[in-house]
Amino acid sequence: MNGAIQLALVGMTSGSLLALTALGIVIAYRGSGIINFSHGIVGTVAAFAYWELNAGLGLSPVLAVPGALLAAALCGYLTYRLAIQRMARTSALSRTIVSLIVLVVVQSGLTLRYGADERIVQSMFPTDPVSLFGIHLGQNRIITFLIATALVVLLTVCYGRTRFGLATSAQAENPIASAALGISPVRIATTNWVIGSVFAGIAGVLLAPIVGVQIVTLTHLIVPALAAALIGGLRSFPLTYLGALLIGVTQAEVTRYVATPGWADAVPFLLIVLVMVWRGAGDRIRSAIVERRPKVGAGQVRPLILLALVGGAIVLLTTVFGLPYVTAMTITCTYGIILLSSVVITGYTGQLSLSQFSFAGIGAVLTGLLLTGTGMPFLLAIPLSLVGTFVVGAVLGVPLLRTRGVNFAVATLGCAVAIQGVLLQNPAYSGAYTPLPNPLELFGWRIDSLAHPERWAVVCLVAFVLAGLVVANVRRGRVGRRMIAVRTNERAAESVGLNPWRVRLYAFALSAAIAALGGILVVFRQPTMVFERGFLAFDSILGLSYVVLGGIGYIAGPLLGGLGHPGGFISTLLDSDSATMPLWIALVGGVLSIWYLQVRPDGAAEGLGRHIHLPRPRRRQARAGTTTGTSTGTSTGTVISTAMGTGPAGRVPERVLEGEGLTVAFGGVVAVDDVSLRVGPGEVVGLIGPNGAGKTTLIDAITGATNPKSGTVTLDGRPIGSMRMYRRVHEGIGRSFQSLELFDDMTVADNLKASADARSSSVYLTDLVWPRPTAFTAGALAAVELFELGPDLDRLPTELPYGRRRLVGIARAVAAEPSVLCLDEPAAGLSSTESAELGTLLRRLADERGMGVLVVEHDMELVMRVCDRLIVMERGRVIADGTPAEVRRDPRVIAAYLGDETESQETEPTREREEVEQ
Numbered sequence: 001m002n003g004a005i006q007l008a009l010v011g012m013t014s015g016s017l018l019a020l021t022a023l024g025i026v027i028a029y030r031g032s033g034i035i036n037f038s039h040g041i042v043g044t045v046a047a048f049a050y051w052e053l054n055a056g057l058g059l060s061p062v063l064a065v066p067g068a069l070l071a072a073a074l075c076g077y078l079t080y081r082l083a084i085q086r087m088a089r090t091s092a093l094s095r096t097i098v099s100l101i102v103l104v105v106v107q108s109g110l111t112l113r114y115g116a117d118e119r120i121v122q123s124m125f126p127t128d129p130v131s132l133f134g135i136h137l138g139q140n141r142i143i144t145f146l147i148a149t150a151l152v153v154l155l156t157v158c159y160g161r162t163r164f165g166l167a168t169s170a171q172a173e174n175p176i177a178s179a180a181l182g183i184s185p186v187r188i189a190t191t192n193w194v195i196g197s198v199f200a201g202i203a204g205v206l207l208a209p210i211v212g213v214q215i216v217t218l219t220h221l222i223v224p225a226l227a228a229a230l231i232g233g234l235r236s237f238p239l240t241y242l243g244a245l246l247i248g249v250t251q252a253e254v255t256r257y258v259a260t261p262g263w264a265d266a267v268p269f270l271l272i273v274l275v276m277v278w279r280g281a282g283d284r285i286r287s288a289i290v291e292r293r294p295k296v297g298a299g300q301v302r303p304l305i306l307l308a309l310v311g312g313a314i315v316l317l318t319t320v321f322g323l324p325y326v327t328a329m330t331i332t333c334t335y336g337i338i339l340l341s342s343v344v345i346t347g348y349t350g351q352l353s354l355s356q357f358s359f360a361g362i363g364a365v366l367t368g369l370l371l372t373g374t375g376m377p378f379l380l381a382i383p384l385s386l387v388g389t390f391v392v393g394a395v396l397g398v399p400l401l402r403t404r405g406v407n408f409a410v411a412t413l414g415c416a417v418a419i420q421g422v423l424l425q426n427p428a429y430s431g432a433y434t435p436l437p438n439p440l441e442l443f444g445w446r447i448d449s450l451a452h453p454e455r456w457a458v459v460c461l462v463a464f465v466l467a468g469l470v471v472a473n474v475r476r477g478r479v480g481r482r483m484i485a486v487r488t489n490e491r492a493a494e495s496v497g498l499n500p501w502r503v504r505l506y507a508f509a510l511s512a513a514i515a516a517l518g519g520i521l522v523v524f525r526q527p528t529m530v531f532e533r534g535f536l537a538f539d540s541i542l543g544l545s546y547v548v549l550g551g552i553g554y555i556a557g558p559l560l561g562g563l564g565h566p567g568g569f570i571s572t573l574l575d576s577d578s579a580t581m582p583l584w585i586a587l588v589g590g591v592l593s594i595w596y597l598q599v600r601p602d603g604a605a606e607g608l609g610r611h612i613h614l615p616r617p618r619r620r621q622a623r624a625g626t627t628t629g630t631s632t633g634t635s636t637g638t639v640i641s642t643a644m645g646t647g648p649a650g651r652v653p654e655r656v657l658e659g660e661g662l663t664v665a666f667g668g669v670v671a672v673d674d675v676s677l678r679v680g681p682g683e684v685v686g687l688i689g690p691n692g693a694g695k696t697t698l699i700d701a702i703t704g705a706t707n708p709k710s711g712t713v714t715l716d717g718r719p720i721g722s723m724r725m726y727r728r729v730h731e732g733i734g735r736s737f738q739s740l741e742l743f744d745d746m747t748v749a750d751n752l753k754a755s756a757d758a759r760s761s762s763v764y765l766t767d768l769v770w771p772r773p774t775a776f777t778a779g780a781l782a783a784v785e786l787f788e789l790g791p792d793l794d795r796l797p798t799e800l801p802y803g804r805r806r807l808v809g810i811a812r813a814v815a816a817e818p819s820v821l822c823l824d825e826p827a828a829g830l831s832s833t834e835s836a837e838l839g840t841l842l843r844r845l846a847d848e849r850g851m852g853v854l855v856v857e858h859d860m861e862l863v864m865r866v867c868d869r870l871i872v873m874e875r876g877r878v879i880a881d882g883t884p885a886e887v888r889r890d891p892r893v894i895a896a897y898l899g900d901e902t903e904s905q906e907t908e909p910t911r912e913r914e915e916v917e918q
């Protein structure tokens, strides 16, 4: 028992050091919204500065400690001002990557200066153990614990009470509003970044006497510290502190009970994953990490150019290149494949995964086990391993994908650490170092890298091309459209019938399988299977910086990233015999990369695309019912007319939507209070009322965007209240949003297709090899014609004037041919003529197609003219329900909403409807 308590106390003191690091991460994040991956290396800088001042110059700790903290503060200040702040207009992903590159630059600089050796520094506190109830603990550990505890209290008080602390919280909650209050966001962010760096410095200086001054140990502290920061929601100082203590204690206790190496590192992370899964998507911390999304390519392939390039490369490999360049080609292609996996999950789907290299390792382990265990041919082992890794990715994705944004990034990092500790560094499980039974062969052709490096390089090149084609296919197909929709706006994706979770799960599993292919080719280049190099958690982080530099939204991005990867073409070109050359490359290359990302935040591939104008691929004549969705404005009309083969849109299935006793509350605010409504086929029902009356919330409750506290929603009498939004869309309920929520990265045509696509699951398989061009459905075509969107189909929504964008939003909902269409302020931003035309169109949808229309609108002229019935809400309650004429005369409605407006609107509603019907 004493042993367990002793370990717990030791764990608490280690945890308190972790807490200092984690608190620094939280401070920087609160101020800037960025996870500072260079945080660990700042602690290392402080530790070396302390060693220089104390052991080198002989200064006492009283002078050496402030000097070291000053070095940390300076490091943080320069990082923020020179690197992060200059990228204010880029995506949070690019800024996060810059902090990673800073890590590489500083690490290379420190290694050039100090080498990899460990240095010993004297503890500044007495180390004699104190004995309490038979438990011994070093005094320095107790003091460290007390310092960390005092600092967390200080931080909590300061950030809760001081003007600066409150300003930081205001900025974290709402940067735009706080800027409007006159708080300088730059000054707050810089100050917090510097304070965070000082905390990293304190941790470095306190840790140095315990673990020695060494680059890797201190730098890698960022990984468990991030986990602790996540427990605190990247916000709360006390929770972060407690999280760090929990990790410290768990790690210490696990070493006592589990002999298998790796579990001590892995178990705390599994705990974190569990906590985060339990919190799930409801844990809202700041915006998603990929807030401004990186640009994505179209996934177009030019077969002739590709064949020429691959043929040329094969000729060079087999006839011209010497061994160094053959190896460079192998490394470029193999790492390029692993980086390609990030294009799918991060580029296309917007989820920042930090476990891609772990999946690469898993794929290699599976292949190794199959080869050594069964002796099966390499060619068979590869696809089986890819399928195996796909399954592993899907299984791990089930809990991980309950999180998003920063949470997902850190959860995947935790997963990577667990895989690294338990599997990749553990030969007992991975089967590492087992000799292969036979030399590798493909179709009886020996390809082992030792005997035939050029053949192996050709295999890697072909594998890269195949993997690239798969990713390009996915991008061009329906699945790619689904991914981009989900990445752009999950709520809008659900509103067109997509299940975002399923799309993200597929992307995660597919990316795992792609990474596995790269991992297999990395490992089997060597005659002995080794899994503990190249697939560690930090490799995933660094790999991400290469692919972001190359262009994470483009197929060429990973190739360019692979060229820059250590051992790739660029380092081979620059390499000399000097042992320090790679470090210089990393240092200078890192600085250049930071500058480059400031100029080209979407990566080199996007930059190249601006300069290289390849001839456009010749489009095949559009067959009836098909279009690529990328046609030019002039050809669009033709494509549409040939697509008419799908037949004209007819009447939609008639369904009655009913809400009964719906109540929605947000904390103490009852936004909708016991409201009932009914929308029948062919009926236009207007929902009106003053701002804040609860109209949008009511639509949200009906469509499944929010959960009512009580009440029922039925469709033709069937309860649908427990269904998610996308399921209700399948049942026939469509909606548009007040704030448009279009898929801004897709053309108008693709916005409509995303809504009208058949919801088949088989495309998840077929799109990998053959992404068939999708047709406009009859419903989408009808929407195009009704809203006259033909000339705009190939434009991005952001290129259109506001009024037309609003029409695209409505057309997107109409394209799915819903039985009940819920529109939230469809006329907002339209001119009075456009608004009148819209009214006519809504009537046509009801009269000609049989749709039930529920329309929230402030344009009284519109609703009075087209609605069959009006429901008036005020403060969450229905105050009137009747025909427009009845409602207009209702004194309560006049008092609460209409006022004198009615005087000026003497249009006879029924006559207008009759005219429309004619």
Ligand SMILES: Nc1ncnc2c1ncn2[C@@H]1O[C@H](COP(=O)(O)OP(=O)(O)OP(=O)(O)O)[C@@H](O)[C@H]1O
Pocket: 666, 669, 670, 671, 689, 690, 691, 692, 693, 694, 695, 696, 697, 698, 738
């Ligand atoms: N997510 C939320 N959290 C807290 N309160 C909310 C939330 N959404 C809406 N509310 C509150 O619920 C009430 C009703 O808001 P809602 O947007 O439904 O009104 P509305 O009638 O649609 O207003 P408007 O015409 O301005 O769009 C308001 O007091 C609003 O502040």
